[in-house]
Amino acid sequence: MTLTHWQSRFEHWLHETWQHDDKAHDVAHLKRVWQSAQRIMTGTEADALVVLTGCYFHDIVNLPKNHPQRHLASAQAADETRRVLRDVFTDFPPDKIEAVAHAVHAHSFSAAVTAETLEAKIVQDADRLESLGAIGLARVFYVSGALGRSLFDSNDPLARERPLDDTEWALDHFQKKLLKLPETMQTAEGRRLAEVNARFLVTYMAKLCAELRGDFCALDKEVLAEFAPADVKY
Structure with a gap:
């Protein structure tokens, strides 16, 4: 399956399922993060499917900036990403799930988790560009x-x-x-x-x-x- 097909499936599921009121972290935000990630990873050996999926699921759990557990949101998002990929997108390559979960966990500024993989670094950078x-x-x-x-x-x-x-x-x-x-x-x-x-x-x-x-x-x-x-x- 091509990246375009995965992107379309993720966006459709998010539009149908993802319920929240934060318009700064909506599907349009996820799409822009993926757009930036594509530019950043050009010429690298990054796994594009891991990067794409990390971009689209990094905010699947998103707590307000003034929430006392804000720093835990990315860890919760990583767990939810694992669940969704295993239970909803059952044809997603199982050997890539942990790499995606790490990219999701590491993207957060407040969580201060070190990005250990190239894919996680790309997702983190692409998301932070949205703040500038x-x-x-x-x-x-x-x-x-x-x-x-x-x-x-x-x-x-x-x-x-x-x-x-x-x-x-x-x-x-x-x-x-x-x-x-x-x-x-x-x-x-x-x-x-x-x-x-x-x-x-x-x-x-x-x-x-x-x-x-x-x-x-x-x-x-x-x-x-x-x-x-x-x-x-x-």
């Missing part, structure tokens, strides 16, 4: 809004004179986590793409800071110089 760039910008404010968090501290947007607190201010999440993601990437292509997309978030920060000063036609050059990744090639 234009898509990441949209997702961070969507999630923060769903959790009732404020957009930013107008008086101190970059937390110069206060502790960073992304449970209160959505913009603080950029410095707390998002801008650190490029250095966590496991593959060369994943890191390159992450650095490009992190620069977009820095440009947004520079535009926001300029606007808060009343300058609607410029970027804050100090913000660009301080936060932009070095040597980014577009």
Whole structure:
């Protein structure tokens, strides 16, 4: 069976069965992660079916970011992935199930599980790319809004004179986590793409800071110089 057929089957099952209200972690998100994973794994010896399946099942159990057991979600997702592949997709190669489960378990930032295989590294990088760039910008404010968090501290947007607190201010999440993601990437292509997309978030920060000063036609050059990744090639 081709990858396209597996993808179609997974998407159909998820649309019919997967019930949740988080639009930042919907089937469209899974499809984008797979798209990124294909680019990252080009020219590698990665098992494409393991990567595809890991991309489509990595969020099969997804707990809210403020849930006390959030760090356990990927382990639960790995267990559920094993069950679904064995009980629903009975023709899925049994010798690949554990590799998929490991990729699912290791994808999570909060779980801090080391990705031991190339496939797991690719899935992890592809998922983290979703937190950067234009898509990441949209997702961070969507999630923060769903959790009732404020957009930013107008008086101190970059937390110069206060502790960073992304449970209160959505913009603080950029410095707390998002801008650190490029250095966590496991593959060369994943890191390159992450650095490009992190620069977009820095440009947004520079535009926001300029606007808060009343300058609607410029970027804050100090913000660009301080936060932009070095040597980014577009």
